[in-house]
Amino acid sequence: MYLVKVTVTYKESILDPKGEAINDALQRLGYHNVQSVELGKYFELQVAKSDRPIAEQVNEMCDRLLANVNMETYHYEITEMRTQA
Template sequence: MTKVNVYVTLRESVVDPQGIATQDALHKLGFNEVSNVRIGRLIELELSGTNAEIETRVNEMCDALLVNKVIENYSFEIGEVAGK
């Protein structure tokens, strides 16, 4: 099984209320130097196959379910082989 990390982020042009709230809270806590806070999703999954097959399947999964491509971008990293 190969581990894959999928990173899903809001597109630049989309307002991120969760990011704004987090940034405000950080400022209130004294972390005034922080800016451009954006919150995205990290989806970890495991699947088998060659790297090329995995790439195709992960793109299909992102299209079908994991990513709302109207407002989100994604990228992914094919990691090390997990376990046996």
């Protein structure tokens, strides 16, 4: 079993008004040393082993469903989990 953590964020050229709104709110709360905020999505998947390499499968899932590759980029981290006996 694998634990897969995927983060999806906008590409640099795409405006992120929600991230800016959060930055504004943090400034109002007094966190003046915050320089920028980017908002993205986070997915945590549990995936059983299969015939296919896990990274290949995760790439494909990101391209086909989890990210809009026209506007977004993704990163992922795959950890193998020990299953309980």
